[in-house]
Amino acid sequence: MIAKKLGVFSAVGLVLVLLLAWAGPALAAEAKVVNVWHTETNAASRKAIDNIIKRFEAKHPGIKVKAEALAWGDLEGKIMASMAAGSPPELSHGQPITCAALQAKGVLLPLDEVVAAIGENNLWDQIKKVGKFGKHYYGLVHAAGTSLLIYRKDLAQKKGLKNPKTWNDLLKAAKALTMDTNGDGKIDIYGVTIPGDNLFINILMGELIAANGGKLFDEKNRPQFTKTQMIQALNFLKELTKYMPPGWEGHGYRETFANMYGGKAAMMFQGYGRGASLIEQYAPKGWASTDYYDVWIKPHGPSGAKPAAQVDEETWMLFKGSKHPKEAIEFLKFFYKDPEYLEYIQSVPIHFFPITKSLRKNPAYLNTPMVKRWKGWLDVQQYYLEKDLAKPTLIIEWSDMNNKPYLMEILGSGILKDMVMEVTKEGVPAEKAAAKAQKRAEELLKMKGYLK
Known part of the structure; x- marks a missing residue:
């Protein structure tokens, strides 16, 4: 009987051993999965993120990171749908105004532990202001890239043009750089180009109002579209469009940059460091340098005293x-360590301005070939950041980050773009177009409960 029982126990033990052996891979496959959504769809950045994930997973065998690159047009909708379904990702990029709106709704967790690991004093002051709400960080910028006024240096030198200080100076430069180069009576090079899509028009209007000493909304959330600063900005744009390529209003960012490197435009008002890579790819042979494509500090308006720039700095949220927030925090800590973060920054080195002072000073970063070639572009970005001249889309004052959670809805409404197009393309007087936009914005904010 004892032998029989021992035989049974041995058989059971063997079955258990076999079950455990079979289940081992399955159990290992049940690692904690951290879902990461980001907006860097270019191949170099995706590869850098994949490499960082591989190294992270090697050091954290119980965690798997699943990264997904999403176009901007898809991201916002996917975030909202995931929250509605009760299955948000652990981490996602989002515009600062998106972060502000979601933080106001109480759906984000703080990232203070990540900031502490980086060292708060190691962050640029501008970066701190973007994601900090009250005493806590609910957003942390992945990298910063300010807007740039890019110009054809060779043509400007031939015309004797200097960095325009005011909007009027810029109009004069645009006129001078609009040229018929072969004498056939047709314009070959236009003075300036800008993207005409909704996002970039919103970015542009935020910049212009900031550079003209104005506001988009007052402390009571009332739109300020009919104020002098807005009327001046609209009339400035109306004049500036005289020197833009036909069809500019339908051009996206890539098409606008094609105007620059293709020799169709001499300035690009809404340029970014990412464009240096496009210039190196597509500009005529021998032209891919700051001898031909350099940057000026942006000008200010008649009611303003200093320039303003927009900064492209999506925050991690x-x-x-989400299922594994603690593991997501560990991933972000790893992501911002200099060896890992350096690889990410080097994937788009002129647009990805590092958020950490330590990496900006790191010889490995400074010796990046592209950083050396386009140093002046980075110096201007640092100037904007250090002087507190660069702010996120539609943010005029830093208090707007906390007090105006409706800015994402204003952007999505198309109100500002419609106003600009009415003035620049349809010939509607600035005052009339502004009054119409004012009414539409007031109605939207009343409907959303932000304005009484």
């Missing part, structure tokens, strides 16, 4: 209701 950590979502309540």
